[in-house]
Amino acid sequence: PVAVALRVVGAGIGRTGTYSLKVALERLLGGRCHHMAEVLVDVDRQLELWAPAIRGESTDWENVFAGFVAAVDFPAAAFVQEIREAFPGCLVVLSTRAADEWYRSAASTIFQFDTQHESSPFQAVWNEWLGVTPDEFDDRDRMTAAFERHNEAIRASVPADRLIDWTVADGWEPLCERLGVPVPAEPFPLTNTAAEFRAQNGLEDVETG
Numbered sequence: 001p002v003a004v005a006l007r008v009v010g011a012g013i014g015r016t017g018t019y020s021l022k023v024a025l026e027r028l029l030g031g032r033c034h035h036m037a038e039v040l041v042d043v044d045r046q047l048e049l050w051a052p053a054i055r056g057e058s059t060d061w062e063n064v065f066a067g068f069v070a071a072v073d074f075p076a077a078a079f080v081q082e083i084r085e086a087f088p089g090c091l092v093v094l095s096t097r098a099a100d101e102w103y104r105s106a107a108s109t110i111f112q113f114d115t116q117h118e119s120s121p122f123q124a125v126w127n128e129w130l131g132v133t134p135d136e137f138d139d140r141d142r143m144t145a146a147f148e149r150h151n152e153a154i155r156a157s158v159p160a161d162r163l164i165d166w167t168v169a170d171g172w173e174p175l176c177e178r179l180g181v182p183v184p185a186e187p188f189p190l191t192n193t194a195a196e197f198r199a200q201n202g203l204e205d206v207e208t209g
Contacts, residue, residue: 006065006087007179008033010072011080011154012095013130013147015105017168018073021095023189024172028181031069034076039122047121053079054121061086075122078129081157091178093164094154099144111137 008025012018014036022033039046053059053075061083065071072093076083080092096102111134127133130146137143155165164178171188 006061006068006071006083006090008070008072008091008093009076009080009083009087010070010093010095011077011158012072012093012166013077013102013106013150014073014110015102016095016097018077018095019191020168020189021072021093021166022070023191024175025070025072027184027189028172028175028179029069032067034065034068034071035073036075037073039075050075050122053082054125059086074126074129078125080154084158084162090162091164092154092158092162093166093175094151094158095166095168096151097167099147100140102147103140103144106143107137107140 007029010018010021012021019035019037022035022037025033047054049064050059053064059079059082071083072095084090084092097105123134130150132143132146155163164174166174168188168190172183176183
């Protein structure tokens, strides 16, 4: 792949509109955006690329993101500080939503999926990143606290001039303003709903209260 500098890294936890953000950034930047979807397409290759980072070792981030202009969602979001050091000019987009809304969506999607993949090295990193274990996924208070703790840590550690604090409802404008690109005429992409995620991954509907 042609060498390109990563322009955006997403710090948001899954189920905060990260796939919509991926699609939007690809539209705005004219290149590929890394997302957990890329990992699932080729787990073995991605695990090989991410292995040094997972072990806490020096990582060739240009190789990890070869051919990508942006990266959002896990696993990139778990290594925001390391990625910022490798690409000091990149913007950080913290995608968020109300904590209770996030929990309802996550409990019916990624928490079920994660429980099915507990043995994956990626899953171990996800758990360590948020300071939780799979047996705590049913604990709404603990999980929403982890969610809010992560978001506050990003806000505290990333300089304001490099951070976009963003929700899907904010749409194109904040992204376009900071990236210096025109606002597209089409509606902002809304993709990968909880129902779509469950259907794509063969998950049962669940009642999260």
